Structures are given as C-alpha cells and as structure tokens.
Amino acid sequence: MTIKSRIRTIPHYPHKGIMFRDITTLLKDPVGLRTTIHEIISRYKDMKIDKVAGIESRGFIIGTPVAYELGLGFVPVRKKGKLPAATIGRDYQLEYGTDRIEIHTDAIQKGDRVLLVDDLIATGGTAEAAAGLIEDMGGHVVECCFVIDLPDIGGRKRLEKLGHKVFALCEFEGD
Numbered sequence: 460m461t462i463k464s465r466i467r468t469i470p471h472y473p474h475k476g477i478m479f480r481d482i483t484t485l486l487k488d489p490v491g492l493r494t495t496i497h498e499i500i501s502r503y504k505d506m507k508i509d510k511v512a513g514i515e516s517r518g519f520i521i522g523t524p525v526a527y528e529l530g531l532g533f534v535p536v537r538k539k540g541k542l543p544a545a546t547i548g549r550d551y552q553l554e555y556g557t558d559r560i561e562i563h564t565d566a567i568q569k570g571d572r573v574l575l576v577d578d579l580i581a582t583g584g585t586a587e588a589a590a591g592l593i594e595d596m597g598g599h600v601v602e603c604c605f606v607i608d609l610p611d612i613g614g615r616k617r618l619e620k621l622g623h624k625v626f627a628l629c630e631f632e633g634d
Contacts, residue, residue, distance in 0.1 A: 462498070463629040465491035466607065480607050480631055482517060482578050495521065498628055499576075499604060500528045508601055509571040510534050514560070514589050515541070517578035521606060525576060534566040534573070536589045547595060551588035560585065562592045569597030579607040580627060583614025590623055602626055 465485040472479040485491040499521070512534040513522025519535060526533035539548060539559040548561035567573060573593050580586060580603070590600045603618055608627035615625045 461629070462491060462495055462606065463631070466629070466631075468631075478631070480579060480609070482606060485606070486520060495606060495628065496524045496528065499525050502604075502626065503529060503574055503602075506574075506601060507572055508574050510567065510598075511574045511576055512536055512562075512567075512589065512593060514575070514577040514585055518576050521578060522574075522576035525574070534562065536560050536562050536575075536592065547592060549588040549591050549595075551584040553584070558585075560588050560592065562589075562596070564596075567593055567596040567598040571596075571598040572601050573598045574601050575603045577603075577605055579609065580605045580614040580618070580625065581609045581612045583617035586614065586618060587621065590618070590621070607631060 465488050467481040467484040469479040469481055485495060508531060510532050511522045511526035513519045515537045523533050539561055542561055542563055545564045546561040547564055548559045550557050550559045575589055577586060586603050593600050600623055602624040605627040608615055608630040610630050611632060618625050
C-alpha cells in the first residue's frame with residue numbers, strides 16, 4: 460500500500476490543463492488515512508515542536524490528528540474573515556489575483572517551534588504566507604510538511620530558498 464496509490468487524479472479541474480490531486484480518496488480509506496498520519500507522526504515524534512499549524516482546509520484534516528498524537532496544540536491558519544478573535548494576516552498571489560490568510564494574534568508565542576502542515580505544495584504561495592505569519596509572531600517554522608509535492612511547479616524550491624525545510628510523503632511529476 461502506498462499513499463500515492465490512494466490519491467485520485469482528476470484531469471482538467473478546476474481549469475483545463477490542471478491535473479487535480481484529490482486526497483478525499485486517501486482520507487476515506489482507513490488504512491490510507493492511518494498510514495498518512497502515522498508516517499507524519501513518526502517523522503516528528505522526536506523533534507522539539509511546540510505547536511502544529513494547519514492551512515485551511517485540508518491542512519486542518521491532516522494537522523489536527525498529528526497535533527493530537529504528538530500531544531501538541533493545533534493552530535488554524537484561515538482565509539480572511541473566518542477567525543472570530545483579533546488576527547494578523549498576509550496577502551499572497553494566486554494565478555488570478557491575490558488572497559489573504561490570517562491567524563489569531565494569540566496563537567503563536569515568541570520562540571514557539573511550529574510544524575506547518577497542508578495537504579499539497581504547488582506554487583508555495585499559501586505556505587510562504589503562512590510561514591511568514593508564524594515568523595511575524597516570533598515563532599520558528601521547524602518544517603513545512605505536505606502529503607503531496609508537485610515538484611515541477613516549484614513550491615518546494617520557493618520555500619527552501621527562503622530557508623524553510625520541506626517534507627512531503629509523495630510527489631507527482633508534471634502538472
């Protein structure tokens with residue numbers, strides 16, 4: 460059983476020419492889900508980490524059980540206007556404009572060592588913005604962890620160029 464074999468590819472979604480990597484097939488599979496969480500936990504169980512931050516929304520699905528199993532708190536990184544208390548935010552570029560993510564101002568303490576989790580790294584724009592928010596608050600991103608890396612799109616290189624360590628459970632070549 461491989462994690463990659465349980466991820467569905469949907470051609471031409473959400474736009475023509477895009478090969479969408481759908482983790483819902485991985486999540487609905489009990490062995491696939493358990494293996495995914497176990498592999499991430501195994502990597503980080505002996506590292507000094509204070510919190511797990513997950514990027515909306517699939518980063519919540521992966522990050523929350525990881526935080527639970529590691530005995531850590533979970534910090535949601537959300538789209539603009541979704542968090543109820545005071546926030547700070549960062550804008551980031553999309554193919555067709557900009558978007559914004561936010562985090563509660565009390566979510567990260569100065570010196571916190573944070574594992575940043577999401578389902579997929581493509582261009583790296585959202586992960587870069589999330590890592591920047593963590594650093595703005597005085598935290599340190601221990602590593603950026605993804606289920607899927609799309610190396611041809613360049614997000615990993617983008618994050619590494621900024622000094623971030625990047626880990627992914629599997630990768631898909633091409634778009």
